[in-house]
Amino acid sequence: MKIIDTNLSLSDKKSTIETIILYKKLxxxxxxxxxxxxxxxxxxxxxxxxxxxxxxxxxxVGDYPAIYGWDIAGIENDKSNNIDGVPFDKMKQYIKEANERGGISTISWHFDNPATGKNAWDNAPNSLKTILPGEKNNEKFTSWLDKAANFFLSLKDKKGKNIPILFRPYHELTGGWFWWGKGNGTQEEFKAAWKFTFDYLQKKGVHNLIYIYNTSSFSSKEDYLANYPGDNYVDILSFDSYQNGDDKSGEKFIAEVQHQLKIINEIAIEKHKLIAVAEAGYEAIPDSKWWTGTLTKAIGDSKISYVLLWRNHGWQEKEQKMHYYVPYSGQMSEKDFIDFYNLDKTLFEKDIKKELN
Structure with a gap:
């Protein structure tokens, strides 16, 4: 069994006590x-x-997940609902309710492209550079960070303490589909954007965040670390991985996840960081044994902190298909999910409540 790493510490040296406690518990x-x-x-x-x-x-299963994922896209434009239609007021309520039960929230941000005004998927070249200090969209981007900071600071428990949040900015950074992604800026520009975001949020008094570095696919240690801003700016190393329809057996998914976990585990040991699979899934789960078969096998014995499955939207009118990633009552993988829930190594909210209170 892996020994607890006594050199693990948060990158924000002014982290709240609650945030430090959560990191140690993780x-x-x-x-x-x-x-x-x-x-x-x-x-x-x-x-x-x-x-x-x-x-x-x-x-x-009669239990909640241990980790709750949210996204604050829309906050930069003063929207009342996020990118997926969730009202920010309700999101705050859910984060507070989960925290009271011992649950943990993680937040990503599909923010609009500040250079074009279009959405996060508008990957116009060189957009990333424009948010850096001295560049034309830095002021606009800073105003967005102000709004995010206000949101993070508004998340308080019943004692008035800030609720710790796992924050995953600039996610899937090795993919080219977002304006901050691969090919849309240099490695140095990305690192500068990350550091600016980190430093600015601290300047605004936000000290309840655990920062997650997140990629999509990568093939080597060098590939994974190409945009890495440095050990003093990151707390958790992670990647996203999905099984696709052309991989019905799940063999490609299993092999890729195992390969990537091996790489980031080596980095994590060197850098004294936690690791996670920050997004995963198989849309509509058309495999009745996916949970105890494919997903459990993919993670194997890796000491990951968490795995997060994507959302259960349901029917998508535009795409004319179902879009969900965990089973609902009557779904074909429901029984296998119960078996997965009952495994000793899968931790849900009830499993961690005593640990995290």
Whole structure:
């Protein structure tokens, strides 16, 4: 069994006590298993929306996920709802409710392209450079960070303490599909953007964030670290990986996840960081044994902190297909998910409640 790394410490040297405690608990929990997460879990599921205390996962296993994923895209434009239609007021409520039960929230940000005014997927070349100090969109981007800072600082528990958040900015950075991604700026520009974001949020008094460095696919240690801003700016190393329809057996997915976990685990040991699979899934889960077969096999014995499955949107009118990543009552992998839930190494909210309170 891996020994606890006593050199692990948060990159924000002014982190709140609650944030430090959470980080240490996350490390401790890797010895027991991995936390299971789900995007937008409390907000909606297949065929329902905004029903108090409901969750597709809870409907099946009588327990909530340990990790709750959220996205604050839209906050930069003063929208009342995020990119997926979740009202920010409700998101705050859900984060507070989860925290009271011992659950943990992670936040990503599909922010618009500040150079074009279009969405995050508008990967116009050289957009990233424009947000750096002295460049034409730095002021605009700084105003966006002000709004994010206000949101983070508004997340308080009943004692008035700031709720710790796992923050995953500039996610899937090795893919070219977002304006901050590969090919849309230099490695040095990316590092500068990350450091500016980190330093500015601290300047605004935000000290309740655990920072997650996140890529999509990569092939080597050098590839993974190409845009890495430095050990003093990152707390968790992660990547996103999805099984696709052309990989029905899951063999490609298993091989890729295992290969990538081996690489980032080596880096994590060297750099004294935690690791995670920050997004994963198989859309509509057309494999009745996917949970105990494919996903469990992909993670193997790696000491990951958590794995987060993407959202349960349900029917997508535009695409004319179902879009969900965890089972709901009656879905074909429901029974296997219960078996997955009952594994010793899968940690849900009830499993961590005593540890995190």
């Amino acid at each position: 490390q401790k929990l890797t010895q027991k298993g991995f936390l299971f997460g789900h995007q937008d879990d409390l907000a909606y599921g297949v065929n329902w929306k905004y029903e108090d205390h409901r969750s597709d996962i809870k409907d099946i």
